[in-house]
Amino acid sequence: MTAYTATVTIRLKHGVxxxxAETTRRALERLGFDLEDLRSADRFEIDLEAEDAGEATERVDEMAQRLLANPTIHDYDVEVDER
Amino acid sequence: MGTVTVAIVRFGGSNCDRDAERALEHLEIDAEIVWHEDGLPDGTTGIMLPGGFSYGDYLRAGAMAAQSPIMDEVREAAGEGVPILGVCNGAQVGCESGLTEGAFTTNESARFQCEPVYLRVERADTPWTERYEEGDVIEVPIAHGEGRYEITDERLEELEDDGRILFRYCTEDGELTDEANPNGSKHNVAGVLGDRETVAVLMPHPERVTLPDIGNTDGQGVLEGFERADA
Structure with missing residues:
Protein backbone atom coordinates (compact mmCIF):
# COMPACT_ATOMS: atom_id res chain seq x y z
CA MET A 1 0.00 0.00 0.00
CA THR A 2 1.15 3.52 -0.72
CA ALA A 3 0.16 6.69 1.09
CA TYR A 4 -1.49 9.30 -1.09
CA THR A 5 -3.02 12.71 -0.71
CA ALA A 6 -5.88 13.31 -3.07
CA THR A 7 -6.94 16.87 -3.78
CA VAL A 8 -10.54 17.35 -4.84
CA THR A 9 -11.42 20.72 -6.34
CA ILE A 10 -15.10 21.49 -6.70
CA ARG A 11 -16.29 24.36 -8.85
CA LEU A 12 -19.68 25.62 -9.87
CA LYS A 13 -20.56 24.59 -13.40
CA HIS A 14 -20.08 27.22 -16.04
CA GLY A 15 -23.08 29.53 -16.05
CA VAL A 16 -24.20 28.81 -12.49
CA ALA A 21 -17.81 35.11 -5.44
CA GLU A 22 -19.65 38.14 -6.78
CA THR A 23 -19.81 39.67 -3.29
CA THR A 24 -16.11 38.96 -2.80
CA ARG A 25 -15.26 40.51 -6.17
CA ARG A 26 -17.15 43.70 -5.27
CA ALA A 27 -15.39 43.85 -1.88
CA LEU A 28 -11.98 43.59 -3.58
CA GLU A 29 -12.96 46.38 -5.94
CA ARG A 30 -14.02 48.53 -3.00
CA LEU A 31 -10.52 48.00 -1.62
CA GLY A 32 -9.19 49.49 -4.84
CA PHE A 33 -8.09 46.28 -6.59
CA ASP A 34 -8.59 46.01 -10.31
CA LEU A 35 -9.89 42.64 -11.49
CA GLU A 36 -12.03 41.30 -14.30
CA ASP A 37 -13.68 38.35 -12.65
CA LEU A 38 -13.40 36.04 -9.67
CA ARG A 39 -14.49 32.44 -9.24
CA SER A 40 -14.57 30.49 -6.01
CA ALA A 41 -13.95 26.79 -5.48
CA ASP A 42 -13.91 24.32 -2.62
CA ARG A 43 -10.85 22.17 -2.09
CA PHE A 44 -10.65 18.99 -0.03
CA GLU A 45 -7.39 17.20 0.75
CA ILE A 46 -7.91 13.55 1.53
CA ASP A 47 -5.17 11.32 2.92
CA LEU A 48 -5.60 7.65 2.11
CA GLU A 49 -3.66 4.45 1.44
CA ALA A 50 -4.16 2.58 -1.81
CA GLU A 51 -2.50 -0.07 -3.98
CA ASP A 52 -1.70 2.51 -6.63
CA ALA A 53 -2.62 5.99 -7.82
CA GLY A 54 -5.39 4.60 -10.01
CA GLU A 55 -7.16 2.98 -7.08
CA ALA A 56 -6.76 6.11 -4.97
CA THR A 57 -8.24 8.22 -7.74
CA GLU A 58 -11.15 5.85 -8.19
CA ARG A 59 -12.03 5.87 -4.51
CA VAL A 60 -11.80 9.63 -4.18
CA ASP A 61 -13.78 10.09 -7.37
CA GLU A 62 -16.61 8.13 -5.80
CA MET A 63 -16.41 10.27 -2.65
CA ALA A 64 -16.75 13.37 -4.81
CA GLN A 65 -19.67 11.96 -6.75
CA ARG A 66 -21.59 10.71 -3.75
CA LEU A 67 -21.08 13.53 -1.30
CA LEU A 68 -18.48 16.22 -1.83
CA ALA A 69 -19.93 17.58 -5.08
CA ASN A 70 -23.52 18.02 -6.19
CA PRO A 71 -23.55 17.00 -9.85
CA THR A 72 -26.51 19.31 -10.52
CA ILE A 73 -24.40 22.40 -9.96
CA HIS A 74 -20.78 21.29 -9.67
CA ASP A 75 -17.86 20.08 -11.75
CA TYR A 76 -14.91 18.60 -9.91
CA ASP A 77 -11.45 17.24 -10.53
CA VAL A 78 -9.27 14.89 -8.52
CA GLU A 79 -5.49 14.99 -8.32
CA VAL A 80 -3.53 12.31 -6.51
CA ASP A 81 0.02 12.67 -5.16
CA GLU A 82 2.19 10.30 -3.18
CA ARG A 83 2.57 11.47 0.36
CA MET B 1 -59.53 11.92 9.38
CA GLY B 2 -57.10 10.61 11.93
CA THR B 3 -56.02 7.63 9.90
CA VAL B 4 -52.84 9.23 8.63
CA THR B 5 -49.65 9.11 10.67
CA VAL B 6 -47.10 11.51 9.31
CA ALA B 7 -43.52 10.88 10.40
CA ILE B 8 -41.75 14.21 10.82
CA VAL B 9 -38.08 13.30 10.43
CA ARG B 10 -35.85 15.11 12.91
CA PHE B 11 -32.18 15.38 12.00
CA GLY B 12 -29.53 16.99 14.20
CA GLY B 13 -30.26 20.67 13.59
CA SER B 14 -33.87 20.38 12.44
CA ASN B 15 -35.80 23.21 14.09
CA CYS B 16 -39.21 23.37 12.39
CA ASP B 17 -40.21 19.86 13.42
CA ARG B 18 -42.36 21.02 16.36
CA ASP B 19 -43.99 23.75 14.27
CA ALA B 20 -44.86 21.13 11.68
CA GLU B 21 -46.28 18.82 14.35
CA ARG B 22 -48.48 21.59 15.79
CA ALA B 23 -49.67 22.64 12.35
CA LEU B 24 -50.56 19.07 11.38
CA GLU B 25 -52.28 18.48 14.72
CA HIS B 26 -54.36 21.59 14.15
CA LEU B 27 -55.49 20.06 10.88
CA GLU B 28 -56.28 16.84 12.77
CA ILE B 29 -53.59 14.98 10.90
CA ASP B 30 -51.84 12.55 13.21
CA ALA B 31 -48.13 13.30 13.27
CA GLU B 32 -45.13 12.06 15.16
CA ILE B 33 -41.59 13.40 15.35
CA VAL B 34 -39.11 10.65 14.48
CA TRP B 35 -35.38 10.80 15.22
CA HIS B 36 -33.64 9.92 11.96
CA GLU B 37 -31.46 7.22 13.51
CA ASP B 38 -34.56 5.36 14.70
CA GLY B 39 -35.86 4.83 11.16
CA LEU B 40 -39.45 5.15 10.00
CA PRO B 41 -42.06 3.68 12.36
CA ASP B 42 -44.33 0.89 11.13
CA GLY B 43 -47.54 2.30 9.76
CA THR B 44 -46.02 5.52 8.47
CA THR B 45 -48.46 6.84 5.90
CA GLY B 46 -46.80 10.20 5.28
CA ILE B 47 -43.35 11.74 5.71
CA MET B 48 -42.45 15.33 6.35
CA LEU B 49 -38.87 16.59 6.06
CA PRO B 50 -38.97 19.74 8.19
CA GLY B 51 -37.01 22.97 8.05
CA GLY B 52 -33.91 23.78 10.03
CA PHE B 53 -30.17 23.62 9.64
CA SER B 54 -29.40 19.94 9.66
CA TYR B 55 -25.70 19.36 10.37
CA GLY B 56 -25.14 23.10 10.41
CA ASP B 57 -25.57 23.24 6.63
CA TYR B 58 -22.02 21.84 6.46
CA LEU B 59 -20.79 21.17 2.91
CA ARG B 60 -24.14 22.18 1.38
CA ALA B 61 -27.53 22.64 2.99
CA GLY B 62 -29.13 19.20 3.24
CA ALA B 63 -26.09 17.29 1.98
CA MET B 64 -25.33 15.47 5.23
CA ALA B 65 -28.93 14.64 6.17
CA ALA B 66 -29.41 13.23 2.67
CA GLN B 67 -26.82 10.54 3.56
CA SER B 68 -28.70 9.37 6.67
CA PRO B 69 -29.88 5.75 6.31
CA ILE B 70 -33.46 6.86 6.96
CA MET B 71 -33.39 8.52 3.54
CA ASP B 72 -33.14 5.08 1.90
CA GLU B 73 -36.41 4.25 3.63
CA VAL B 74 -37.87 7.59 2.57
CA ARG B 75 -36.92 6.99 -1.08
CA GLU B 76 -38.43 3.52 -0.92
CA ALA B 77 -41.64 4.96 0.57
CA ALA B 78 -41.69 7.59 -2.18
CA GLY B 79 -41.63 4.82 -4.77
CA GLU B 80 -44.62 3.20 -3.06
CA GLY B 81 -46.66 6.39 -3.27
CA VAL B 82 -46.36 7.48 0.36
CA PRO B 83 -46.89 11.26 0.45
CA ILE B 84 -43.67 13.12 1.21
CA LEU B 85 -43.34 16.86 1.77
CA GLY B 86 -40.00 18.65 2.20
CA VAL B 87 -40.04 22.20 3.51
CA CYS B 88 -37.05 24.56 3.47
CA ASN B 89 -34.14 22.47 4.79
CA GLY B 90 -36.38 19.49 4.04
CA ALA B 91 -36.56 20.68 0.44
CA GLN B 92 -32.78 20.91 0.32
CA VAL B 93 -32.55 17.38 1.76
CA GLY B 94 -35.10 16.25 -0.84
CA CYS B 95 -33.02 17.54 -3.72
CA GLU B 96 -29.72 16.33 -2.25
CA SER B 97 -31.17 12.85 -1.80
CA GLY B 98 -32.62 12.65 -5.30
CA LEU B 99 -36.30 12.67 -4.25
CA THR B 100 -36.68 15.75 -6.41
CA GLU B 101 -34.54 17.22 -9.17
CA GLY B 102 -32.42 20.33 -9.10
CA ALA B 103 -30.62 22.02 -6.23
CA PHE B 104 -31.37 24.79 -3.77
CA THR B 105 -28.24 26.86 -3.45
CA THR B 106 -26.98 30.25 -2.25
CA ASN B 107 -29.47 33.10 -2.61
CA GLU B 108 -28.61 35.63 -5.28
CA SER B 109 -28.28 38.19 -2.48
CA ALA B 110 -25.75 35.93 -0.71
CA ARG B 111 -27.75 36.69 2.45
CA PHE B 112 -30.15 34.84 4.72
CA GLN B 113 -33.65 36.13 3.97
CA CYS B 114 -36.64 35.93 6.28
CA GLU B 115 -39.73 37.54 4.77
CA PRO B 116 -43.25 36.86 3.50
CA VAL B 117 -43.48 36.08 -0.21
CA TYR B 118 -46.27 35.39 -2.66
CA LEU B 119 -46.50 32.05 -4.41
CA ARG B 120 -48.49 31.21 -7.50
CA VAL B 121 -50.05 27.77 -7.54
CA GLU B 122 -48.89 26.24 -10.80
CA ARG B 123 -50.91 23.06 -10.50
CA ALA B 124 -54.07 22.53 -8.49
CA ASP B 125 -54.49 18.84 -9.31
CA THR B 126 -51.91 17.50 -6.85
CA PRO B 127 -52.64 16.41 -3.27
CA TRP B 128 -50.68 19.44 -2.00
CA THR B 129 -52.66 22.00 -3.95
CA GLU B 130 -56.18 20.60 -4.36
CA ARG B 131 -57.48 23.19 -1.92
CA TYR B 132 -56.42 25.94 -4.36
CA GLU B 133 -57.19 26.88 -7.93
CA GLU B 134 -54.47 26.96 -10.56
CA GLY B 135 -53.09 30.50 -10.62
CA ASP B 136 -54.13 31.24 -7.02
CA VAL B 137 -51.70 33.42 -5.10
CA ILE B 138 -50.90 32.48 -1.50
CA GLU B 139 -48.72 34.30 1.02
CA VAL B 140 -46.16 32.14 2.78
CA PRO B 141 -42.93 33.10 4.58
CA ILE B 142 -39.43 32.12 3.54
CA ALA B 143 -36.45 31.86 5.88
CA HIS B 144 -33.36 30.66 4.07
CA GLY B 145 -29.91 31.51 2.83
CA GLU B 146 -29.75 28.73 0.25
CA GLY B 147 -33.04 28.72 -1.60
CA ARG B 148 -32.14 29.64 -5.15
CA TYR B 149 -33.45 26.89 -7.40
CA GLU B 150 -30.75 25.82 -9.83
CA ILE B 151 -30.88 23.24 -12.61
CA THR B 152 -29.78 23.11 -16.24
CA ASP B 153 -31.99 25.10 -18.63
CA GLU B 154 -32.72 21.95 -20.64
CA ARG B 155 -33.82 19.95 -17.63
CA LEU B 156 -35.91 22.84 -16.29
CA GLU B 157 -37.78 23.02 -19.57
CA GLU B 158 -38.47 19.30 -19.37
CA LEU B 159 -39.75 19.62 -15.80
CA GLU B 160 -41.98 22.49 -16.91
CA ASP B 161 -43.30 20.46 -19.83
CA ASP B 162 -43.98 17.56 -17.44
CA GLY B 163 -45.88 19.86 -15.08
CA ARG B 164 -43.46 19.25 -12.24
CA ILE B 165 -43.29 22.88 -11.08
CA LEU B 166 -45.69 23.28 -8.15
CA PHE B 167 -45.12 26.87 -6.94
CA ARG B 168 -43.43 29.98 -8.32
CA TYR B 169 -42.58 33.25 -6.59
CA CYS B 170 -44.84 36.01 -7.88
CA THR B 171 -46.28 39.43 -7.15
CA GLU B 172 -49.48 39.83 -5.14
CA ASP B 173 -51.29 39.75 -8.49
CA GLY B 174 -49.63 36.55 -9.60
CA GLU B 175 -47.12 38.03 -12.03
CA LEU B 176 -43.73 36.36 -12.30
CA THR B 177 -41.25 39.22 -12.03
CA ASP B 178 -37.61 39.42 -10.99
CA GLU B 179 -38.61 41.73 -8.12
CA ALA B 180 -41.00 39.11 -6.76
CA ASN B 181 -38.29 36.44 -6.92
CA PRO B 182 -36.63 36.68 -3.50
CA ASN B 183 -33.57 34.53 -4.12
CA GLY B 184 -32.86 34.46 -7.85
CA SER B 185 -34.44 31.05 -8.43
CA LYS B 186 -34.54 30.00 -12.09
CA HIS B 187 -37.92 30.79 -13.60
CA ASN B 188 -39.08 31.87 -10.10
CA VAL B 189 -39.36 28.22 -9.01
CA ALA B 190 -40.23 27.90 -5.31
CA GLY B 191 -41.38 24.28 -5.19
CA VAL B 192 -41.25 21.19 -7.38
CA LEU B 193 -42.76 17.73 -7.56
CA GLY B 194 -40.82 14.48 -7.60
CA ASP B 195 -41.39 11.60 -10.01
CA ARG B 196 -44.80 11.21 -8.42
CA GLU B 197 -47.23 13.95 -7.48
CA THR B 198 -47.20 12.57 -3.96
CA VAL B 199 -43.65 13.89 -3.50
CA ALA B 200 -43.19 17.66 -3.24
CA VAL B 201 -40.60 20.07 -1.89
CA LEU B 202 -40.74 23.83 -1.42
CA MET B 203 -38.56 26.45 0.22
CA PRO B 204 -41.36 28.55 1.81
CA HIS B 205 -42.93 27.40 5.08
CA PRO B 206 -46.62 26.42 4.85
CA GLU B 207 -46.55 25.19 8.47
CA ARG B 208 -45.87 28.77 9.61
CA VAL B 209 -49.14 29.98 8.06
CA THR B 210 -51.46 27.23 9.19
CA LEU B 211 -52.49 28.07 12.78
CA PRO B 212 -55.32 30.67 12.80
CA ASP B 213 -53.66 32.46 15.74
CA ILE B 214 -50.91 33.50 13.34
CA GLY B 215 -53.44 35.38 11.25
CA ASN B 216 -52.72 33.83 7.87
CA THR B 217 -53.75 30.28 7.07
CA ASP B 218 -52.73 30.16 3.41
CA GLY B 219 -50.45 27.20 4.05
CA GLN B 220 -53.12 24.82 5.35
CA GLY B 221 -53.95 23.42 1.95
CA VAL B 222 -50.38 22.27 1.41
CA LEU B 223 -50.25 20.27 4.65
CA GLU B 224 -53.71 18.84 3.99
CA GLY B 225 -52.04 17.06 1.09
CA PHE B 226 -51.09 14.29 3.51
CA GLU B 227 -54.75 13.37 3.86
CA ARG B 228 -55.59 13.79 0.21
CA ALA B 229 -52.68 11.67 -0.94
CA ASP B 230 -53.68 8.99 1.54
CA ALA B 231 -57.32 8.90 0.47
Missing part, protein backbone atom coordinates in the same frame (compact mmCIF):
# COMPACT_ATOMS: atom_id res chain seq x y z
CA UNK A 17 -24.47 32.03 -10.52
CA UNK A 18 -21.95 32.38 -7.67
CA UNK A 19 -23.28 35.09 -5.33
CA UNK A 20 -20.48 34.65 -2.79
Missing amino acids: LDPE
Whole structure:
Protein backbone atom coordinates (compact mmCIF):
# COMPACT_ATOMS: atom_id res chain seq x y z
CA MET A 1 0.00 0.00 0.00
CA THR A 2 1.15 3.52 -0.72
CA ALA A 3 0.16 6.69 1.09
CA TYR A 4 -1.49 9.30 -1.09
CA THR A 5 -3.02 12.71 -0.71
CA ALA A 6 -5.88 13.31 -3.07
CA THR A 7 -6.94 16.87 -3.78
CA VAL A 8 -10.54 17.35 -4.84
CA THR A 9 -11.42 20.72 -6.34
CA ILE A 10 -15.10 21.49 -6.70
CA ARG A 11 -16.29 24.36 -8.85
CA LEU A 12 -19.68 25.62 -9.87
CA LYS A 13 -20.56 24.59 -13.40
CA HIS A 14 -20.08 27.22 -16.04
CA GLY A 15 -23.08 29.53 -16.05
CA VAL A 16 -24.20 28.81 -12.49
CA LEU A 17 -24.47 32.03 -10.52
CA ASP A 18 -21.95 32.38 -7.67
CA PRO A 19 -23.28 35.09 -5.33
CA GLU A 20 -20.48 34.65 -2.79
CA ALA A 21 -17.81 35.11 -5.44
CA GLU A 22 -19.65 38.14 -6.78
CA THR A 23 -19.81 39.67 -3.29
CA THR A 24 -16.11 38.96 -2.80
CA ARG A 25 -15.26 40.51 -6.17
CA ARG A 26 -17.15 43.70 -5.27
CA ALA A 27 -15.39 43.85 -1.88
CA LEU A 28 -11.98 43.59 -3.58
CA GLU A 29 -12.96 46.38 -5.94
CA ARG A 30 -14.02 48.53 -3.00
CA LEU A 31 -10.52 48.00 -1.62
CA GLY A 32 -9.19 49.49 -4.84
CA PHE A 33 -8.09 46.28 -6.59
CA ASP A 34 -8.59 46.01 -10.31
CA LEU A 35 -9.89 42.64 -11.49
CA GLU A 36 -12.03 41.30 -14.30
CA ASP A 37 -13.68 38.35 -12.65
CA LEU A 38 -13.40 36.04 -9.67
CA ARG A 39 -14.49 32.44 -9.24
CA SER A 40 -14.57 30.49 -6.01
CA ALA A 41 -13.95 26.79 -5.48
CA ASP A 42 -13.91 24.32 -2.62
CA ARG A 43 -10.85 22.17 -2.09
CA PHE A 44 -10.65 18.99 -0.03
CA GLU A 45 -7.39 17.20 0.75
CA ILE A 46 -7.91 13.55 1.53
CA ASP A 47 -5.17 11.32 2.92
CA LEU A 48 -5.60 7.65 2.11
CA GLU A 49 -3.66 4.45 1.44
CA ALA A 50 -4.16 2.58 -1.81
CA GLU A 51 -2.50 -0.07 -3.98
CA ASP A 52 -1.70 2.51 -6.63
CA ALA A 53 -2.62 5.99 -7.82
CA GLY A 54 -5.39 4.60 -10.01
CA GLU A 55 -7.16 2.98 -7.08
CA ALA A 56 -6.76 6.11 -4.97
CA THR A 57 -8.24 8.22 -7.74
CA GLU A 58 -11.15 5.85 -8.19
CA ARG A 59 -12.03 5.87 -4.51
CA VAL A 60 -11.80 9.63 -4.18
CA ASP A 61 -13.78 10.09 -7.37
CA GLU A 62 -16.61 8.13 -5.80
CA MET A 63 -16.41 10.27 -2.65
CA ALA A 64 -16.75 13.37 -4.81
CA GLN A 65 -19.67 11.96 -6.75
CA ARG A 66 -21.59 10.71 -3.75
CA LEU A 67 -21.08 13.53 -1.30
CA LEU A 68 -18.48 16.22 -1.83
CA ALA A 69 -19.93 17.58 -5.08
CA ASN A 70 -23.52 18.02 -6.19
CA PRO A 71 -23.55 17.00 -9.85
CA THR A 72 -26.51 19.31 -10.52
CA ILE A 73 -24.40 22.40 -9.96
CA HIS A 74 -20.78 21.29 -9.67
CA ASP A 75 -17.86 20.08 -11.75
CA TYR A 76 -14.91 18.60 -9.91
CA ASP A 77 -11.45 17.24 -10.53
CA VAL A 78 -9.27 14.89 -8.52
CA GLU A 79 -5.49 14.99 -8.32
CA VAL A 80 -3.53 12.31 -6.51
CA ASP A 81 0.02 12.67 -5.16
CA GLU A 82 2.19 10.30 -3.18
CA ARG A 83 2.57 11.47 0.36
CA MET B 1 -59.53 11.92 9.38
CA GLY B 2 -57.10 10.61 11.93
CA THR B 3 -56.02 7.63 9.90
CA VAL B 4 -52.84 9.23 8.63
CA THR B 5 -49.65 9.11 10.67
CA VAL B 6 -47.10 11.51 9.31
CA ALA B 7 -43.52 10.88 10.40
CA ILE B 8 -41.75 14.21 10.82
CA VAL B 9 -38.08 13.30 10.43
CA ARG B 10 -35.85 15.11 12.91
CA PHE B 11 -32.18 15.38 12.00
CA GLY B 12 -29.53 16.99 14.20
CA GLY B 13 -30.26 20.67 13.59
CA SER B 14 -33.87 20.38 12.44
CA ASN B 15 -35.80 23.21 14.09
CA CYS B 16 -39.21 23.37 12.39
CA ASP B 17 -40.21 19.86 13.42
CA ARG B 18 -42.36 21.02 16.36
CA ASP B 19 -43.99 23.75 14.27
CA ALA B 20 -44.86 21.13 11.68
CA GLU B 21 -46.28 18.82 14.35
CA ARG B 22 -48.48 21.59 15.79
CA ALA B 23 -49.67 22.64 12.35
CA LEU B 24 -50.56 19.07 11.38
CA GLU B 25 -52.28 18.48 14.72
CA HIS B 26 -54.36 21.59 14.15
CA LEU B 27 -55.49 20.06 10.88
CA GLU B 28 -56.28 16.84 12.77
CA ILE B 29 -53.59 14.98 10.90
CA ASP B 30 -51.84 12.55 13.21
CA ALA B 31 -48.13 13.30 13.27
CA GLU B 32 -45.13 12.06 15.16
CA ILE B 33 -41.59 13.40 15.35
CA VAL B 34 -39.11 10.65 14.48
CA TRP B 35 -35.38 10.80 15.22
CA HIS B 36 -33.64 9.92 11.96
CA GLU B 37 -31.46 7.22 13.51
CA ASP B 38 -34.56 5.36 14.70
CA GLY B 39 -35.86 4.83 11.16
CA LEU B 40 -39.45 5.15 10.00
CA PRO B 41 -42.06 3.68 12.36
CA ASP B 42 -44.33 0.89 11.13
CA GLY B 43 -47.54 2.30 9.76
CA THR B 44 -46.02 5.52 8.47
CA THR B 45 -48.46 6.84 5.90
CA GLY B 46 -46.80 10.20 5.28
CA ILE B 47 -43.35 11.74 5.71
CA MET B 48 -42.45 15.33 6.35
CA LEU B 49 -38.87 16.59 6.06
CA PRO B 50 -38.97 19.74 8.19
CA GLY B 51 -37.01 22.97 8.05
CA GLY B 52 -33.91 23.78 10.03
CA PHE B 53 -30.17 23.62 9.64
CA SER B 54 -29.40 19.94 9.66
CA TYR B 55 -25.70 19.36 10.37
CA GLY B 56 -25.14 23.10 10.41
CA ASP B 57 -25.57 23.24 6.63
CA TYR B 58 -22.02 21.84 6.46
CA LEU B 59 -20.79 21.17 2.91
CA ARG B 60 -24.14 22.18 1.38
CA ALA B 61 -27.53 22.64 2.99
CA GLY B 62 -29.13 19.20 3.24
CA ALA B 63 -26.09 17.29 1.98
CA MET B 64 -25.33 15.47 5.23
CA ALA B 65 -28.93 14.64 6.17
CA ALA B 66 -29.41 13.23 2.67
CA GLN B 67 -26.82 10.54 3.56
CA SER B 68 -28.70 9.37 6.67
CA PRO B 69 -29.88 5.75 6.31
CA ILE B 70 -33.46 6.86 6.96
CA MET B 71 -33.39 8.52 3.54
CA ASP B 72 -33.14 5.08 1.90
CA GLU B 73 -36.41 4.25 3.63
CA VAL B 74 -37.87 7.59 2.57
CA ARG B 75 -36.92 6.99 -1.08
CA GLU B 76 -38.43 3.52 -0.92
CA ALA B 77 -41.64 4.96 0.57
CA ALA B 78 -41.69 7.59 -2.18
CA GLY B 79 -41.63 4.82 -4.77
CA GLU B 80 -44.62 3.20 -3.06
CA GLY B 81 -46.66 6.39 -3.27
CA VAL B 82 -46.36 7.48 0.36
CA PRO B 83 -46.89 11.26 0.45
CA ILE B 84 -43.67 13.12 1.21
CA LEU B 85 -43.34 16.86 1.77
CA GLY B 86 -40.00 18.65 2.20
CA VAL B 87 -40.04 22.20 3.51
CA CYS B 88 -37.05 24.56 3.47
CA ASN B 89 -34.14 22.47 4.79
CA GLY B 90 -36.38 19.49 4.04
CA ALA B 91 -36.56 20.68 0.44
CA GLN B 92 -32.78 20.91 0.32
CA VAL B 93 -32.55 17.38 1.76
CA GLY B 94 -35.10 16.25 -0.84
CA CYS B 95 -33.02 17.54 -3.72
CA GLU B 96 -29.72 16.33 -2.25
CA SER B 97 -31.17 12.85 -1.80
CA GLY B 98 -32.62 12.65 -5.30
CA LEU B 99 -36.30 12.67 -4.25
CA THR B 100 -36.68 15.75 -6.41
CA GLU B 101 -34.54 17.22 -9.17
CA GLY B 102 -32.42 20.33 -9.10
CA ALA B 103 -30.62 22.02 -6.23
CA PHE B 104 -31.37 24.79 -3.77
CA THR B 105 -28.24 26.86 -3.45
CA THR B 106 -26.98 30.25 -2.25
CA ASN B 107 -29.47 33.10 -2.61
CA GLU B 108 -28.61 35.63 -5.28
CA SER B 109 -28.28 38.19 -2.48
CA ALA B 110 -25.75 35.93 -0.71
CA ARG B 111 -27.75 36.69 2.45
CA PHE B 112 -30.15 34.84 4.72
CA GLN B 113 -33.65 36.13 3.97
CA CYS B 114 -36.64 35.93 6.28
CA GLU B 115 -39.73 37.54 4.77
CA PRO B 116 -43.25 36.86 3.50
CA VAL B 117 -43.48 36.08 -0.21
CA TYR B 118 -46.27 35.39 -2.66
CA LEU B 119 -46.50 32.05 -4.41
CA ARG B 120 -48.49 31.21 -7.50
CA VAL B 121 -50.05 27.77 -7.54
CA GLU B 122 -48.89 26.24 -10.80
CA ARG B 123 -50.91 23.06 -10.50
CA ALA B 124 -54.07 22.53 -8.49
CA ASP B 125 -54.49 18.84 -9.31
CA THR B 126 -51.91 17.50 -6.85
CA PRO B 127 -52.64 16.41 -3.27
CA TRP B 128 -50.68 19.44 -2.00
CA THR B 129 -52.66 22.00 -3.95
CA GLU B 130 -56.18 20.60 -4.36
CA ARG B 131 -57.48 23.19 -1.92
CA TYR B 132 -56.42 25.94 -4.36
CA GLU B 133 -57.19 26.88 -7.93
CA GLU B 134 -54.47 26.96 -10.56
CA GLY B 135 -53.09 30.50 -10.62
CA ASP B 136 -54.13 31.24 -7.02
CA VAL B 137 -51.70 33.42 -5.10
CA ILE B 138 -50.90 32.48 -1.50
CA GLU B 139 -48.72 34.30 1.02
CA VAL B 140 -46.16 32.14 2.78
CA PRO B 141 -42.93 33.10 4.58
CA ILE B 142 -39.43 32.12 3.54
CA ALA B 143 -36.45 31.86 5.88
CA HIS B 144 -33.36 30.66 4.07
CA GLY B 145 -29.91 31.51 2.83
CA GLU B 146 -29.75 28.73 0.25
CA GLY B 147 -33.04 28.72 -1.60
CA ARG B 148 -32.14 29.64 -5.15
CA TYR B 149 -33.45 26.89 -7.40
CA GLU B 150 -30.75 25.82 -9.83
CA ILE B 151 -30.88 23.24 -12.61
CA THR B 152 -29.78 23.11 -16.24
CA ASP B 153 -31.99 25.10 -18.63
CA GLU B 154 -32.72 21.95 -20.64
CA ARG B 155 -33.82 19.95 -17.63
CA LEU B 156 -35.91 22.84 -16.29
CA GLU B 157 -37.78 23.02 -19.57
CA GLU B 158 -38.47 19.30 -19.37
CA LEU B 159 -39.75 19.62 -15.80
CA GLU B 160 -41.98 22.49 -16.91
CA ASP B 161 -43.30 20.46 -19.83
CA ASP B 162 -43.98 17.56 -17.44
CA GLY B 163 -45.88 19.86 -15.08
CA ARG B 164 -43.46 19.25 -12.24
CA ILE B 165 -43.29 22.88 -11.08
CA LEU B 166 -45.69 23.28 -8.15
CA PHE B 167 -45.12 26.87 -6.94
CA ARG B 168 -43.43 29.98 -8.32
CA TYR B 169 -42.58 33.25 -6.59
CA CYS B 170 -44.84 36.01 -7.88
CA THR B 171 -46.28 39.43 -7.15
CA GLU B 172 -49.48 39.83 -5.14
CA ASP B 173 -51.29 39.75 -8.49
CA GLY B 174 -49.63 36.55 -9.60
CA GLU B 175 -47.12 38.03 -12.03
CA LEU B 176 -43.73 36.36 -12.30
CA THR B 177 -41.25 39.22 -12.03
CA ASP B 178 -37.61 39.42 -10.99
CA GLU B 179 -38.61 41.73 -8.12
CA ALA B 180 -41.00 39.11 -6.76
CA ASN B 181 -38.29 36.44 -6.92
CA PRO B 182 -36.63 36.68 -3.50
CA ASN B 183 -33.57 34.53 -4.12
CA GLY B 184 -32.86 34.46 -7.85
CA SER B 185 -34.44 31.05 -8.43
CA LYS B 186 -34.54 30.00 -12.09
CA HIS B 187 -37.92 30.79 -13.60
CA ASN B 188 -39.08 31.87 -10.10
CA VAL B 189 -39.36 28.22 -9.01
CA ALA B 190 -40.23 27.90 -5.31
CA GLY B 191 -41.38 24.28 -5.19
CA VAL B 192 -41.25 21.19 -7.38
CA LEU B 193 -42.76 17.73 -7.56
CA GLY B 194 -40.82 14.48 -7.60
CA ASP B 195 -41.39 11.60 -10.01
CA ARG B 196 -44.80 11.21 -8.42
CA GLU B 197 -47.23 13.95 -7.48
CA THR B 198 -47.20 12.57 -3.96
CA VAL B 199 -43.65 13.89 -3.50
CA ALA B 200 -43.19 17.66 -3.24
CA VAL B 201 -40.60 20.07 -1.89
CA LEU B 202 -40.74 23.83 -1.42
CA MET B 203 -38.56 26.45 0.22
CA PRO B 204 -41.36 28.55 1.81
CA HIS B 205 -42.93 27.40 5.08
CA PRO B 206 -46.62 26.42 4.85
CA GLU B 207 -46.55 25.19 8.47
CA ARG B 208 -45.87 28.77 9.61
CA VAL B 209 -49.14 29.98 8.06
CA THR B 210 -51.46 27.23 9.19
CA LEU B 211 -52.49 28.07 12.78
CA PRO B 212 -55.32 30.67 12.80
CA ASP B 213 -53.66 32.46 15.74
CA ILE B 214 -50.91 33.50 13.34
CA GLY B 215 -53.44 35.38 11.25
CA ASN B 216 -52.72 33.83 7.87
CA THR B 217 -53.75 30.28 7.07
CA ASP B 218 -52.73 30.16 3.41
CA GLY B 219 -50.45 27.20 4.05
CA GLN B 220 -53.12 24.82 5.35
CA GLY B 221 -53.95 23.42 1.95
CA VAL B 222 -50.38 22.27 1.41
CA LEU B 223 -50.25 20.27 4.65
CA GLU B 224 -53.71 18.84 3.99
CA GLY B 225 -52.04 17.06 1.09
CA PHE B 226 -51.09 14.29 3.51
CA GLU B 227 -54.75 13.37 3.86
CA ARG B 228 -55.59 13.79 0.21
CA ALA B 229 -52.68 11.67 -0.94
CA ASP B 230 -53.68 8.99 1.54
CA ALA B 231 -57.32 8.90 0.47
